[in-house]
Amino acid sequence: MSKVLENLEPKSVFSFFEDLTQIPRCSGNEKKISDYLVEFAKKRSLEVIQDKALNVIIKKPGTKGYENAPTVILQGHMDMVCEKNKDTDHDFSFEPLKLRIEDDMIKATGTTLGADNGIAVAYALAILDSDEIPHPPLEVLITAEEETGMGGANNLDHDNLKGKILINIDSEEEGTLLVSCAGGIRNIISIPIEWDNPSGDLLTYELRIRGLKGGHSGMEINKERGNSNIILGRILQGISINNDLYLAKISGGAKMNAIPRESDATLLVNSKDKTKIEEEIREWNKIIGNELKTADSDFRIEFEQSNGKYEKTFSKETMRKLLVALTLIPNGVQTMSVEIEGLVQSSTNLGVLTTTEESVLLECAIRSSVKTLKLDIVRKMGVLANLIGANSESEGDYPAWEYRKDSYIREVFVDCYKKIYGKGPIITAIHAGLECGLFDEKFDDLDMISLGPNMYDVHTPNEHVSISSTKRVWEYILKVLKSIK
Known part of the structure; x- marks a missing residue:
């Protein structure tokens, strides 16, 4: 059976994203998506940890020449806000989302799309699945129940992670790097x-x-x-x-x-x-x-x-x-x-x-x-x-995530952005809760940044994500990973 997104680039990212839209993953109902991630890792012989909160950690060694580079945590959340229009007949507990493409946008019909935060998960899976992408040692952290109180991040055992650099892919404006967020x-x-x-x-x-x-x-x-x-x-x-x-x-x-x-x-x-x-x-x-x-x-x-x-x-x-x-x-x-x-x-x-x-x-x-x-x-x-x-x-x-004056990963992201676009990115804070606030509280000296492609009207049935922006941010992330040695 053909996929709606099969002709989009990068193919691996959109293929994994479409797979995610077929799996129930409303906040509080993450068992199937969590098990899917575990099975993904096992099929590729990658180290995987699934905790009681259904958080999943997948570890992959650095590629050749990156064996001794600092470990990077790639982070997103597996759950989504499940909203639908009053006249939409859809049961999120088992029905897949109905995707469609309109110009440069991916949408779901009558429901939320789950690009928040399925795009982050799709990016991470595409990197883990590839044997050709150069990268430092990776710890991919996919948390549960982010949308209804950050339950996964709250119950995360930080001893399962060794990385001191965390890239959160849960923001929604290309060209903007988030370095602080609100608590709630x-x-x-x-x-x-x-x-x-x-x-x-x-x-x-x-x-x-x-x-x-x-x-x-x-x-x-x-x-x-x-x-x-x-x-x-x-x-x-x-x-x-x-x-x-x-x-x-x-x-x-x-x-x-x-x-x-x-x-x-x-x-x-x-x-x-x-x-x-x-x-x-x-x-x-x-x-x-x-x-x-x-x-x-x-x-x-x-x-x-x-x-x-x-x-x-x-x-x-x-x-x-x-x-x-x-x-x-x-x-x-x-x-x-x-x-x-x-x-x-x-x-x-x-x-x-x-x-x-x-x-x-x-x-x-x-x-x-x-x-x-x-x-x-x-x-x-x-x-x-x-x-x-x-x-x-x-x-x-x-808690809130407070601004860090000195940040190695921020410098890497800024430098890579300038090399790609000839100008610097916007660096700012956000009035929304990111799991970075909890990670900042749980981990000692964790260097973090947050980014993502252009998304619109998230948490509503009109949620949509830009195809071209998803591709550009993908290439940006790969350039950053290649730069960390």
């Missing part, structure tokens, strides 16, 4: 639900937020894209002021680290207020559409009467508390760096909104390159929760 933590506010049994002439309506772009909650938090959970709360707050309505269910977003694109609420509306609420919804559509006309030009509100029957709804007090939380919760850019122009220093993202039988959960991803600012946002979440009689808990704390 997850926060969940849980609002207890008191249920009520409303009476009267009530009509059921579905209120839906659609058409937003979403995006990576670190990389794209500064693009002022709409957060569907925040927008839904704003609309509910507005229409509840002068109308008699009840909230039966609310939900939005799928991943804490993705800016939510779609949110839903089920409302019971007094029939006498039907016309007035419909008019207010049309007005909100105009207001928010105008505010987002540049960042999210396809934004729309859907408000439709349904045949659903609900015997119970949130009590008025529970709805009030929820709307207070959605109105006051910190969201978006919180502080900007004064040291690096244009760099977001601290941010939050209300990524997931869920209704259970007992409570409404507001799940946020908090990021900051300054630990005390990160903890201050957590404190604000706690104050808000206390204000409305809710509970606030944090988990998955990971």
Whole structure:
């Protein structure tokens, strides 16, 4: 059976990448992809370690003339964010991704692509598979569960690695070398639900937020894209002021680290207020559409009467508390760096909104390159929760990666870039969590850098990666490896 990417160059990289897209690898479901990597190594008689967290380390000696060169750790993560459009019928637990090529881009149909971070894994496998690429001794580290809290990196036994140089291939802008990243933590506010049994002439309506772009909650938090959970709360707050309505269910977003694109609420509306609420919804559509006309030009509100029957709804007090939380919760850019122009220093993202039988959960991803600012946002979440009689808990704390003044690997990358392009690369920090922060904490004196090809709209069903950029970055990495002796 022919492959969609079989005619692309470099053939080995895109062949391995397409193989990866056929294997289930959502965060928390990495057993099959981890076993695939182990089998890959065994077939090539390479030393391989698979730990309890499903991290995989594959070791390969240096090629002729590189036997005594410093060991280099090539690093990426095996898992992906599994997002799909509402109208896409796809089961990530067993169905392969449906790839397509559009001009210079590779996309998946209706789902995330997993180029974040499948491209890194494909690069590493292509290097390990080759007998012709000159390179120093390699330790390829492919971690698990990066996208949902860096569980693999957190549970990594550093004694299994000897290298002092680490090349992380988990960034998304060609020509940019990352030398520092933000730390982060997850926060969940849980609002207890008191249920009520409303009476009267009530009509059921579905209120839906659609058409937003979403995006990576670190990389794209500064693009002022709409957060569907925040927008839904704003609309509910507005229409509840002068109308008699009840909230039966609310939900939005799928991943804490993705800016939510779609949110839903089920409302019971007094029939006498039907016309007035419909008019207010049309007005909100105009207001928010105008505010987002540049960042999210396809934004729309859907408000439709349904045949659903609900015997119970949130009590008025529970709805009030929820709307207070959605109105006051910190969201978006919180502080900007004064040291690096244009760099977001601290941010939050209300990524997931869920209704259970007992409570409404507001799940946020908090990021900051300054630990005390990160903890201050957590404190604000706690104050808000206390204000409305809710509970606030944090988990998955990971550290920032601080800039290293003297770096051998940075010098090698800069020198190679200048030789290829006649100019230097951009060297900067990123407002996103990289596993480099945890490695910096676990390993003594680890010299690190991060890079990657051009990727767009990661963590969304519109995720795509540039074919030509993937090829150029591949050639760049090979030149760097050849230069380390």
